[in-house]
Amino acid sequence: MSFFFNITYTYQYLYDMKPIVLFCIGLLLLFFDCSLDAQTNMFISNPSGLEILKGNYNPAKYLPAKLIQHPDTVRMGIIHEVSTIEQIKLLKKLETFYNRNSGSDTMSLATGIGACRTWILSYFDQLSKLSNNRLVTGYLEFDADICSKGHHKNPFAILPGLDTSNHEILVIEGHYDTRNEGRCDTVGYTPGIDDNGSGTVLVMELARVMSKYGFRHTILFTTPTGEDEGLFGAKAWAEYLSLQGIKIRSVLNNDIVGGIYCGKTSSPPSCPYFGHVDSTHVRVFSYSMGNDPFVNSAHKQLARYMKYVQDELINPYISTPMTINIMLGEDRSGRGGDHTPFRQKGYTAVRIISANEHGNGTGKSPDRNHTTRDILGKDLNGDGILDSLFVNPGYLLRNTILNGVVTGLLASAPEKMSATVEIQKNDAIIDLPAVYDKAEKVIIGIRKFNSISLDFDSVYVLKPTDKFALRLFSGQKNFISVAPVWHGAPGLFSDEYEVNLTGSVLMNKN
Ligand SMILES: [Zn+2]
Structure with missing residues (x-):
């Protein structure tokens, strides 16, 4: 009887203590999660890189031979100078490293992740020489x-901004590691051309093109490692930058x-059919x-930007216009990426990915992602020339x-503005002159609740004057955002002002 009593008592005790027990279990899980993924001993191999990221430098030391900085001119330069020839050349070289798993060889000069990161860094160094040592x-x-x-390296190139006041940096990244069906296959052929040679050469090509121009803010180009094994390189960056108190705009x-081809198992929400x-x-x-379309976030505002x-500043100037699909979730179902560690540290971050994806990353035939088939293309007639490219150069x-223009504009744009609403x-009145007098224009974006x-x-x-x-109708909510434009460079959109006929104005932040 007394035994029964004790059990009942213990049960009741546990029940009463449930929140504390759950909290302790949570702490334990957190501890194990952190200990599994922990990045320690983080440092930047070039100390002046850290000083620039912090804004402790003299911008005059990093001027180009000829300073071109007007955002309109820079934007058109990026649109015209990004080169498919350069990117294909880089992709062919990437394929030669054979396996870029984060645990692959670091001794060979020709294959493995060690040879690959040495090559990426030496490419950035060459670009720096070509641009007055600016990078x-x-x-x-x-x-x-x-x-x-145990030890890993994220190659980077930093383009110091022309102005260190209100110092914020902008980041363009794409992981350079690869994986096969087996997470830790460190020896098998793993070309990783779409995943993620494409993102790697995107970063490298923008470092080449953008290092000719001047931007108000500092831009960090980087190819993190360890994405496919658990976002390690991006976690290291996000944690390091946050620890150093470095502000990031985007x-x-x-x-x-x-890639433009829909695989059999592409993770939803993705392409329509094989x-x-x-x-x-x-x-x-x-x-x-909560993936709620009416709950806003700085990340969604960046996607809208x-x-x-x-739509307005790129498509009119290119032969094949592109449409951006703003997605509801942070990533595809059950999948993740390098933007998430930055978001978790409070930074504004998005993931850019093809509309059509060739597989769900499980490495199952006939899909290509995370297999030996993620190659640049096929030589169909044996003449040594690739006739069919799996990575579409124009795409x-x-x-x-898109990356270069968005980052370039934001790097020279004014700070976010707020408005008086x-x-x-029956109207929501947005008063512009009171809020931002330096802008030559102000963009107003409106979302409607029933859309x-x-x-x-x-x-x-x-005009700011x-x-x-905005005429309001009964039962309708509207979300209003504002963004200033300076010398043709729009800034990020503000938080949303939620307005309706009841007369209230609420901020829609998260
Ligand atoms: Zn990837």
Whole structure:
């Protein structure tokens, strides 16, 4: 009896203590999660790189021979100078490293991740020589157990900004490691051309093109390691930058940005059916609370900014216009990427990925992702020339332009603005001159509650002296964002102002 009593008592005790027990279990899980993924001993191999990331430098030391910085001129330069020839050349070289698993060989000069990172860094160094030594290059090094290898390196090139006041950096990244069906296959042929040679050469090509130009803010070009084994390289960057107190305006993560062919098992939400081809859409994934389209986030506002820039400032100047699909989730179902560690540290980050993906990463035939078949293309008639390319050069080029133009504009754009919004009778009145007098224009984006679109339903470009009135209708909510434009460079959109006929104005932040 007393035994029974004790058990009952213990049960009751546990029940009463449930929140504490759960909390302790949570802590334990967190501890194990952290200990499995922990990056330790993080440092930048080139100390001046850290000082530039922090804004402690003299911009005059990093000027180009001829300073070109007007955002309109720079934008058109990026659109015209990104080269498919350069990118294909880089992809062919990447394929020669045979296996770029984070646990692969680091001694060989020809194959394995060690040879590959040496090559990426020496490429950045060559670019620096060609641009008046403007690029500050090196590795972010860290320790972590990835496929039995303990020490790892993320190659980078930093383009110092022209102005160190209100210092913020912008990040363009694409992981350079690869994997086969086996997570830790460190010896088998693993070309990883679409996943993620495409993102790697996107970063490398933009370092080449953008290092000719001047930007107000500093740009970090980097190819993290360890993505396919657990986002290790991006976690190291996010943690390191956050520990150093470095502010980031935007992170564009590129992972699978060259393929246009729909595989059999592509992770949803993706392409419509096996064999479908799409070279004119690209998906932008970003976090918002609970995947609710009416809950906003800085990440979603960045995705809307990208779509605005693509539609208004890129498409009129390229022969094949692109459409950005703003996606609801942070990534495909059950999948992840290098933007997430940055978001978890409070940075604004999105993932860019092809509309059509060749597989779900499990390495199952006939899909190509994470298999020996993720190659550049096929030589169909044996003449030594690739007749059929699996990475579409024009598509990769357009995704590269998107990254370069968005980051280039943001790197010279004014800070985010806020607005004065009030309800007067049936209208929401947005007062512009009171909020931003330096802007030559102000963009107003409006989403309507009854729309299923994640994008703005309407966009207006006004002079800062204009007063804007939005007619309100009964039962309808509207979300209003504002962005300043300076010398043709739009800034990021503000948080949303939620307005309706009841007269309230709420901020829609998260
Ligand atoms: Zn990948």
